[in-house]
Amino acid sequence: xxxxxxxxxxxxxxxxxxxxxxxxxxxxxxxxxxxxxxxxxxxxxxxxxxxxxxxxxxxxxxxxxxxxxxxxxxxxxxxxxxxxxxxxxxxxxxxxxxxxxxxxxxxxxxxxxxxxxxxxxxxxxxxxxxxxxxxxxxxxxxxxxxxxxxxxxxxxxxxxxxxxxxxxxxxxxxxxxxxxxxxxxxxxxxxxxxxxxxxxxxxxxxxxxxxxxxxxxxxxxxxxxxxxxxxxxxxxxxxxxxxxxxxxxxxxxxxxxxxxxxxxxxxxxx
Numbered sequence: 206x207x208x209x210x211x212x213x214x215x216x217x218x219x220x221x222x223x224x225x226x227x228x229x230x231x232x233x234x235x236x237x238x239x240x241x242x243x244x245x246x247x248x249x250x251x252x253x254x255x256x257x258x259x260x261x262x263x264x265x266x267x268x269x270x271x272x273x274x275x276x277x278x279x280x281x282x283x284x285x286x287x288x289x290x291x292x293x294x295x296x297x298x299x300x301x302x303x304x305x306x307x308x309x310x311x312x313x314x315x316x317x318x319x320x321x322x323x324x325x326x327x328x329x330x331x332x333x334x335x336x337x338x339x340x341x342x343x344x345x346x347x348x349x350x351x352x353x354x355x356x357x358x359x360x361x362x363x364x365x366x367x368x369x370x371x372x373x374x375x376x377x378x379x380x381x382x383x384x385x386x387x388x389x390x391x392x393x394x395x396x397x398x399x400x401x402x403x404x405x406x407x408x409x410x411x412x413x414x415x416x417x418x419x420x421x422x423x424x425x426x427x428x429x430x431x432x433x434x435x436x437x438x439x440x441x442x443x444x445x446x447x448x449x450x451x452x453x454x455x456x457x458x459x460x461x462x463x464x465x466x467x468x469x470x471x472x473x474x475x
Contacts, residue, residue: 207282208366210277210278210366213365213372214372217275219335227306231306232307232333234331234337234339234342235303235329235330237328239327241325242322242324246321249353250288250319252349252350253352257286259358259361260361261361261365263314263315264281265314267314277365277369279364288317288319291319291321293322294322296320296327299320299327314333314335314337315337317330330342330345392420
């Protein structure tokens with residue numbers, strides 16, 4: 206069954222950036238993992254295949270709808286994927302040039318290869334950031350080990366499409382609006398428009414520093430962190446970033462570049 210949903214705000218920010226850099230290597234999350242050469246190669250391939258199929262978000266496809274807005278869909282039953290061991294003599298040469306741009310409207314958003322030289326297996330993984338983040342690689346490796354040991358991989362409790370759809374609903378609630386207003390009252394900032402970033406490669410550019418002091422009630426921050434069991438080191442950067450515009454992106458997505466920093470990773474939730 207195919208699931209279709211709008212992009213989340215985090216994904217939308219990444220999408221806009223990528224559309225400004227079509228044909229470039231942009232938002233690739235690429236890793237090479239060196240694995241013990243004594244492992245069973247075929248068994249390792251099957252473990253990687255099982256892990257990939259256990260995370261449907263990897264098969265996300267992005268297209269434009271009738272309103273020319275990007276949407277995502279996942280139809281796992283329509284997808285097939287397999288992996289083989291590729292013997293190599295020079296691993297550096299084999300890895301050279303593997304990181305290539307993704308075409309968000311045409312490409313599958315991950316590329317995985319497994320090489321074997323005289324000593325090691327080398328697992329190359331390149332997944333586009335619009336469906337993945339760096340921390341998720343730990344989950345990915347853990348699931349490969351689980352599958353290699355013959356154990357079942359825990360299923361995801363929510364899909365990327367479900368998360369994006371849920372976000373749309375949450376943004377329409379009174380609680381969301383109340384939360385925005387709370388941040389505006391307590392951190393002296395609210396939704397604002399930011400101008401287009403100038404071309405920093407243009408000759409004759411001017412540079413400077415802009416400093417703004419926020420009226421933050423530290424006692425309120427302490428109380429909030431204690432109530433919710435979080436550290437101030439995590440709380441403060443998130444709150445300051447959350448003051449960036451987040452409701453105007455659909456109307457004018459090019460006004461915002463930093464919204465992708467504040468986001469929720471689906472892969473971590475089983």
